[in-house]
Amino acid sequence: MNVLCKDLKTAFTEVGFVYLKNTGITQQEVDKVMDISKKFFLLPDEVKAPFKRSSFPDNPNHGWVSSETERLNPLRAGDLKEAFNTTSLHPDTKWPSEDVLAGFREVQVSFFLCCKDLSLRVLRVMALSLGLDPEVFLSKHRLIGCEKNGSTLRALYYPPVQTNSVKEGQLRCGEHSDYGTITLVFQSAEGGLQVLSRSGEYVPAPSVPGTVLINIADMMQRWTGDIFISAIHRVLLPPAGDMSTRQSVAFFVQPDDDAIITCCDGSDKYPPIKSVDYLLERFNESYGRK
Ligand SMILES: O=C(O)CCC(=O)C(=O)O
Numbered sequence: 001m002n003v004l005c006k007d008l009k010t011a012f013t014e015v016g017f018v019y020l021k022n023t024g025i026t027q028q029e030v031d032k033v034m035d036i037s038k039k040f041f042l043l044p045d046e047v048k049a050p051f052k053r054s055s056f057p058d059n060p061n062h063g064w065v066s067s068e069t070e071r072l073n074p075l076r077a078g079d080l081k082e083a084f085n086t087t088s089l090h091p092d093t094k095w096p097s098e099d100v101l102a103g104f105r106e107v108q109v110s111f112f113l114c115c116k117d118l119s120l121r122v123l124r125v126m127a128l129s130l131g132l133d134p135e136v137f138l139s140k141h142r143l144i145g146c147e148k149n150g151s152t153l154r155a156l157y158y159p160p161v162q163t164n165s166v167k168e169g170q171l172r173c174g175e176h177s178d179y180g181t182i183t184l185v186f187q188s189a190e191g192g193l194q195v196l197s198r199s200g201e202y203v204p205a206p207s208v209p210g211t212v213l214i215n216i217a218d219m220m221q222r223w224t225g226d227i228f229i230s231a232i233h234r235v236l237l238p239p240a241g242d243m244s245t246r247q248s249v250a251f252f253v254q255p256d257d258d259a260i261i262t263c264c265d266g267s268d269k270y271p272p273i274k275s276v277d278y279l280l281e282r283f284n285e286s287y288g289r290k
């Protein structure tokens with residue numbers, strides 16, 4: 001087994017997170033998507049409102065999520081963050097006009113495609129690292145960027161925190177594990193992400209320029225019969241009085257909607273499940289059941 005396979009397997013079986021370098025995604029590309037995303041978030045709410053998540057009937061996850069709308073830990077108050085989800089690349093999907101924010105659509109879509117390309121390469125190495133057919137994961141991720149696959153590029157903005165208006169227990173991003181197969185994460189220089197280790201302590205996962213942080217998500221843990229682990233992570237509030245902002249960009253990789261996920265080790269540890277059914281259940285938890 002080559003060094004990449006071996007190191008990836010160690011990271012994903014023991015920690016659940018890994019920093020990858022020389023991925024082909026440059027820091028300039030990351031900076032570009034961060035810059036244009038920040039310009040979007042700084043627009044007035046009434047300009048962002050027409051692009052709200054759940055106002056796109058064909059794609060319920062696409063669009064803008066306002067602050068405190070989502071609770072990644074359902075036991076806490078809403079997360080102090082805003083997000084923009086690019087889930088639909090369909091030509092008819094409505095975006096902010098070029099007059100309002102030139103290049104927004106183009107930069108989000110092009111970064112989505114860079115992340116897709118890297119994700120597919122990583123899914124191949126993951127299968128090889130387990131001694132499996134290199135296509136075992138890839139064959140269920142044929143439609144990333146199409147309507148029948150929910151993979152999402154998500155730009156996140158964490159506004160300055162006014163300590164006196166914070167609700168009890170409120171965080172920038174509550175404790176959670178991701179839902180899909182893998183997630184690619186890019187953070188602005190402030191860092192702030194923390195990962196729960198197997199020994200039960202939160203460990204900082206700082207921003208390392210030029211790298212991509214990749215983590216295992218819950219469906220992949222299930223798919224591998226718990227060989228790869230999906231670690232809980234969070235983003236705390238800044239210290240009182242620190243008015244700095246924070247940004248990140250995450251690419252959430254999901255299998256094709258109709259893919260049936262069966263334990264790849266033949267263990268039957270979990271029953272087969274249809275990808276889209278599993279994901280809808282998880283989304284309902286973080287947005288509150290209707
Ligand atoms: O902002 C970050 O660094 C991570 C956000 C995150 O974990 C998520 O949106 O799932």
Ligand SMILES: [Fe+2]
Binds near residue numbers: 176177178233
């Ligand atoms: Fe996450």
